[in-house]
Amino acid sequence: MRGMGRALRPSGPFLATDAATTVGCGCGHAREGLKSMAGGIARALLGPFAIRKAHAQEAAPRRDILDVHAHLTPPQYIQDMAGTNLIQPPTINWTPQKHIEDMDAAGVATAILSVTTPGVWFGDVEKARRISRYTNDYAASLVSTHKGRFGAFTALPLPDTEGALREIEYGLDQQKSDGVALFTNYGDKWLGDTAFDPVFAELNRRKAVVYVHPIAPTCCVNILPGVADALIEFGTDTTRAIANYVLRGAARRFPDVTMIWSHAGGTMPFLIERFDTIARFPKLLTHIPDGFRAEARRFFYDTAQSANPVSMSALRQVVPPSQIVFGTDYPFRTAGEHVTALEQGKVFSQDEMRGIWRGNAARILPQFAR
Numbered sequence: 001m002r003g004m005g006r007a008l009r010p011s012g013p014f015l016a017t018d019a020a021t022t023v024g025c026g027c028g029h030a031r032e033g034l035k036s037m038a039g040g041i042a043r044a045l046l047g048p049f050a051i052r053k054a055h056a057q058e059a060a061p062r063r064d065i066l067d068v069h070a071h072l073t074p075p076q077y078i079q080d081m082a083g084t085n086l087i088q089p090p091t092i093n094w095t096p097q098k099h100i101e102d103m104d105a106a107g108v109a110t111a112i113l114s115v116t117t118p119g120v121w122f123g124d125v126e127k128a129r130r131i132s133r134y135t136n137d138y139a140a141s142l143v144s145t146h147k148g149r150f151g152a153f154t155a156l157p158l159p160d161t162e163g164a165l166r167e168i169e170y171g172l173d174q175q176k177s178d179g180v181a182l183f184t185n186y187g188d189k190w191l192g193d194t195a196f197d198p199v200f201a202e203l204n205r206r207k208a209v210v211y212v213h214p215i216a217p218t219c220c221v222n223i224l225p226g227v228a229d230a231l232i233e234f235g236t237d238t239t240r241a242i243a244n245y246v247l248r249g250a251a252r253r254f255p256d257v258t259m260i261w262s263h264a265g266g267t268m269p270f271l272i273e274r275f276d277t278i279a280r281f282p283k284l285l286t287h288i289p290d291g292f293r294a295e296a297r298r299f300f301y302d303t304a305q306s307a308n309p310v311s312m313s314a315l316r317q318v319v320p321p322s323q324i325v326f327g328t329d330y331p332f333r334t335a336g337e338h339v340t341a342l343e344q345g346k347v348f349s350q351d352e353m354r355g356i357w358r359g360n361a362a363r364i365l366p367q368f369a370r
Helices: 017-022 028-059 075-081 096-106 125-145 161-174 194-206 229-247 268-278 292-296 309-318 335-345 350-364
Strands: 065-071 108-114 150-152 180-183 209-213 258-261 300-302
Touching: 065 096, 065 209, 065 335, 065 350, 075 125, 096 108, 096 335, 108 209, 125 150, 125 161, 161 180, 161 194, 229 258, 229 268, 229 292, 268 292, 268 309, 300 350, 309 335, 335 350
Parallel strands: 065 108, 108 150, 180 209, 209 258, 258 300
Antiparallel strands: none
16 A cells, blocks of 8 residues: 555645734734634544544554665666567566665565566576576666665576576675575476576575566466466465475575575465375485474565465464564565554564564664664
8 A cells, every 4th residue: 555654644624823923003912812712623523533644654654674685677678578578567577666666665675686587597597597697687677776775686697506506606695696596496406406506505504585586387388267276275385485495405405594485384384284284204204204394484585476364364374473574575566565454464563563573584684774
């Protein structure tokens, strides 16, 4: 909801008290008297509203929000995607100015930017490296130009391992980015596959933060005519990636990588009973000796497109609120929508909400601590 966090300004004929100051009586006392009378009329007519407004302003929590799930669109990316029908109007129409306006309306201080679907990989190694580099350069320029308003997750040209390792060094060492952005799958492989071990070994060595965004896998694109992949497949593929990452032992192999999963973990919270059950199978005990849930509780999950009380209630049954971080999916959704949903949902206490606004993410991204 645009305008969240701005003071209400009631208007109407009885509130134009400033008009009293324009009365040309030539007498300061008379002018003050008219002001007082006009103010008295306004208080009498709108006194209850004014009291409620004052109380609401006093009770409203101070927001200093850090958004970990927000997207950018480099101009060159739009040129590269021209004629492909791969990117949607919200992506094409994104600008840093519009983004900051949306942030300001909801009390978001900083948004950490990442490239969204369709990502950077289109089957061509050199093209993926080129897109990753100019995306990361553009993100770094926004971080520099808009001090304190933006952070950045480095885009990697996976499944190109060599290019990904090179971009990790460039992004984290030279650009001082806040972590890396990955997708749930690359072709026929999901995160957790041993094919990605060299990249995760390097991220583990660096104790890096990894933000994960879903993308529809090649197996499951356009399954339902007229139903966008994002509607079902994005949540489902997030669940696939979490399951693969845990059940194939990657969470154990790379304990120092901090994972942030989008959209409240997809459907994972609703399938937790199945994951708890399968984790008892003897062949999985070497990967998850403490069970599936113990690994899942180490991850972080954002609120993007999931800020409703149904999703949040389910998620907090699997992980503590301290593992939930704020995300918006801007420009596909607004920050205000997520703030409103979280506040009206009343799933979390005020202390827990302060953690979701910023504190939880700042634990793993201390550069954003206040």
